[in-house]
Amino acid sequence: MLEKMEEFKAEKVIEEFEELTKDAGRVQRETLKKILEDNASAEYLQKQGLNGRTDPESYQACVPLVTHADLVPYIKRIADGDTSPVLTGKPIKTMSLSSGTTQGKQKYVPFNDELLETTLQIYRTSFAFRNREFPVRNGMALQFIYGSKQFKTEGGLFAGTATTNVFSSSQFKTTMKAIESPCCSPDEVIFGPDFRQSLYCHLLCGLIHHNEIQLVSSTFAHSIVYAFRTFEQVWEQLCADIQDGVLTKDVTVPSIRAVMSKLLKPNPELAEWIYKKCSGLSNWYGVIPALFPNVKYVYGIMTGSMEPYLKKLRHYAGDVPLLSADYGSSEGWIGANINPKLPPELATYAVLPNIGYFEFIPLRGSAEEDRQDKIQSSFESKPVGLTEVKIGEEYEIIVTNFAGLYRYRLGDVVKIAGFHNMTPELQFVCRRNLLLTINIDKNTEKDLQLAVEAAAEVLAPEKVEVIDFTSQVDKSTDPGHYVIFWEISGEVSVEVSSECCNCLDRSFVDAGYISSRKVNSIGPLELKLVRRGTFQKILDHYLGIGGVLSQYKTPRCVNPNNNMVLQILYSNVVKSHFSTAFG
Numbered sequence: 217m218l219e220k221m222e223e224f225k226a227e228k229v230i231e232e233f234e235e236l237t238k239d240a241g242r243v244q245r246e247t248l249k250k251i252l253e254d255n256a257s258a259e260y261l262q263k264q265g266l267n268g269r270t271d272p273e274s275y276q277a278c279v280p281l282v283t284h285a286d287l288v289p290y291i292k293r294i295a296d297g298d299t300s301p302v303l304t305g306k307p308i309k310t311m312s313l314s315s316g317t318t319q320g321k322q323k324y325v326p327f328n329d330e331l332l333e334t335t336l337q338i339y340r341t342s343f344a345f346r347n348r349e350f351p352v353r354n355g356m357a358l359q360f361i362y363g364s365k366q367f368k369t370e371g372g373l374f375a376g377t378a379t380t381n382v383f384s385s386s387q388f389k390t391t392m393k394a395i396e397s398p399c400c401s402p403d404e405v406i407f408g409p410d411f412r413q414s415l416y417c418h419l420l421c422g423l424i425h426h427n428e429i430q431l432v433s434s435t436f437a438h439s440i441v442y443a444f445r446t447f448e449q450v451w452e453q454l455c456a457d458i459q460d461g462v463l464t465k466d467v468t469v470p471s472i473r474a475v476m477s478k479l480l481k482p483n484p485e486l487a488e489w490i491y492k493k494c495s496g497l498s499n500w501y502g503v504i505p506a507l508f509p510n511v512k513y514v515y516g517i518m519t520g521s522m523e524p525y526l527k528k529l530r531h532y533a534g535d536v537p538l539l540s541a542d543y544g545s546s547e548g549w550i551g552a553n554i555n556p557k558l559p560p561e562l563a564t565y566a567v568l569p570n571i572g573y574f575e576f577i578p579l580r581g582s583a584e585e586d587r588q589d590k591i592q593s594s595f596e597s598k599p600v601g602l603t604e605v606k607i608g609e610e611y612e613i614i615v616t617n618f619a620g621l622y623r624y625r626l627g628d629v630v631k632i633a634g635f636h637n638m639t640p641e642l643q644f645v646c647r648r649n650l651l652l653t654i655n656i657d658k659n660t661e662k663d664l665q666l667a668v669e670a671a672a673e674v675l676a677p678e679k680v681e682v683i684d685f686t687s688q689v690d691k692s693t694d695p696g697h698y699v700i701f702w703e704i705s706g707e708v709s710v711e712v713s714s715e716c717c718n719c720l721d722r723s724f725v726d727a728g729y730i731s732s733r734k735v736n737s738i739g740p741l742e743l744k745l746v747r748r749g750t751f752q753k754i755l756d757h758y759l760g761i762g763g764v765l766s767q768y769k770t771p772r773c774v775n776p777n778n779n780m781v782l783q784i785l786y787s788n789v790v791k792s793h794f795s796t797a798f799g
C-alpha cells in the first residue's frame with residue numbers, strides 16, 4: 217500500500233500546485249501562449265488577426281467572446297468529418313455530448329487528450345489535499361457512475377458524455393487506483409445500457425465489498441441521493457440476492473449478469489447482517505455508515521443546483537462528512553476543492569492556472585439591488601484576468617481551453633471567496649441565465665432555490681420534505697405568473713400547502729418582483745404539488761433522449777416549448793394553490 221501512495225506522491229502534487237499558484241499570473245500568460253501556439257494553424261484563430269501575438273492584451277482585443285451557439289457551425293463541420301484544423305491544430309477525434317439539462321438541449325463540445333489530462337490533474341490535486349485531512353488507505357469507492365453509450369458522429373468521431381469520455385479512458389482507471397479510489401463495480405456495470413440495472417448492481421457490489429468501501433461518491437450529489445432512495449426500495453431484494461448468491465431476475469443485461477455471477481456467492485451471514493443493520497435504522501438516518509463502517513467521507517459536486525439535495529444526503533450520511541468535489545464542465549475543468557474541511561455550502565474551488573486561460577466579467581455593483589441588473593445587463597464591463605479579480609465580487613467566467621474553445625462563455629456566475637497564493641478560490645453562485653422573468657422581475661436559479669428552501673421550512677414540523685422542484689413562467693394568464701412544482705415526501709393539509717405557496721411568493725425578494733406583485737402586474741404565484749415519482753419520470757425522459765445520470769441536473773425552469781416535460785408535470789398535479797400573500 218505504501219508503495220502505491222509513494223507512486224502517487226501527494227506531496228509532489230501539492231508542491232507543484234503551490235508553485236503554479238504562487239506565480240498564477242505568469243502561468244496564465246504562458247498557458248495562453250501555449251494554447252495559441254499549439255493551435256496557431258486553426259482556421260478560427262487565423263481569422264482573428266492575431267498574427268502570431270499571444271499576449272493577453274492582443275488576445276482580448278482580437279478574439280470575440282462567444283457562446284456555444286456561435287461555435288456550432290465550426291463544431292458541426294468537425295463532427296461531420298472535416299479533419300482540417302478548424303478549431304484546433306491537431307484534429308479533434310472525440311466529442312463530448314453535454315447532458316443538456318442546464319440549457320435545455322444537448323450540445324457537442326470538442327474533447328481531446330489535453331482535456332482529459334487537465335481533468336485528471338484536478339482529480340489528483342483535490343485528492344492530494346483531501347487525503348491529508350481524510351486519509352483513505354487501500355480502499356475502494358462505491359461510485360455511482362454511469363457511462364452513456366458512445367456512438368459515432370456523422371463524420372465518424374467518437375461521441376459520448378464528457379464523464380463517459382473520461383471514465384472510459386485507461387488513464388482514468390490508473391489515476392483512480394493511484395488515488396486509492398478504484399470503483400468497486402466492474403466496467404460492465406458502469407457502462408451497462410440500463411442505468412437502473414447498473415444502479416442496482418453498484419449497490420450490490422458495494423454491499424459485497426462493504427468493509428473495504430472507504431468513500432461513497434458520484435459526479436453530482438444527486439446521483440448519491442437517488443441511489444439511496446432506490447436502496448430504500450430494493451434493500452430486501454439485495455439481501456435475498458446476497459443470501460442465495462443469485463442475482464435477481466430483474467437484471468437482464470447479459471454482460472452485467474455474467475460479471476455479477478462471478479462476484480456473487482451465497483453469503484447468508486452478510487445478508488443477515490445487512491438485514492439487521494437496515495431494520496435498526498430510523499427512517500434510514502445514517503444508512504451509509506451503518507452499511508459501510510469504514511467509509512471516511514461522501515464525495516461529489518454538492519454546490520449550485522446540487523444544494524437542494526444536501527439535506528437528504530446528510531440524513532443518509534449521518535456523521536460521515538460530506539465533501540464537495542471539484543468545479544468544471546464538459547468544456548473543461550476550472551478549480552479543485554483544496555479546502556475539503558469546509559462544509560459543502562461554503563465549498564470553494566481554487567483555479568488551476570495551467571489548465572486553461574480564464575477571464576472574468578465583473579457583475580456585481582456595490583449595492584445589492586444592483587446585482588441582478590448587472591447579472592442581466594447587456595452593457596458589460598471589460599473582463600479581467602485571473603489574478604485581477606477582487607474578493608467578494610461576482611463574475612461571469614470565460615474559458616479558453618486546450619480543445620478549441622476561445623473566450624467561451626460558460627454561463628456560470630462565481631464569487632471570489634479568497635486567494636490561494638495568487639490564484640482565486642471561487643464559490644459557485646448560479647447559472648447566469650434568468651429562470652423566472654415576466655417584466656421587470658429577475659430571478660435566477662439561486663433565487664428560486666432560496667425561496668424553495670424558505671417555504672420548505674413550513675413543511676418541517678410535518679416531517680415532510682421537498683424531494684425535488686422546478687418552475688415555469690405562465691404567460692397564458694393575464695397578468696403572467698410564476699408556477700412552482702413540488703414533489704413532496706408525504707401528505708400535508710390544505711392549510712399547510714397553501715401557507716407554503718404564500719411563503720414562496722413572499723420569498724422572492726427581488727425588488728422588481730415585489731413591486732410587480734404589489735401592483736398585480738405579475739399575478740399570484742401558483743404552487744402545484746405533483747404525484748410521487750413525477751421527477752423520476754422527468755429524469756427518465758432526459759435519459760431517454762440521450763442524457764446520462766452521472767451528469768443529470770433537474771431542470772429548474774421548464775421552457776414553454778418543452779412540451780414533454782410540461783406534459784409530465786401537468787398530468788401529475790394533485791393539488792394547486794394560488795398565493796394570497798399580496799392580498
Ligand code: AMP
Binds near residue numbers: 542546628
Ligand atoms: P455539464 O454541462 O453537464 O458539463 O455541466 C457543467 C455545469 O455544471 C457547469 O457549467 C456548472 O453550471 C455546473 N457545475 C459543475 N461543477 C460545479 C460545482 N462544483 N458547483 C456547482 N455547479 C457546478
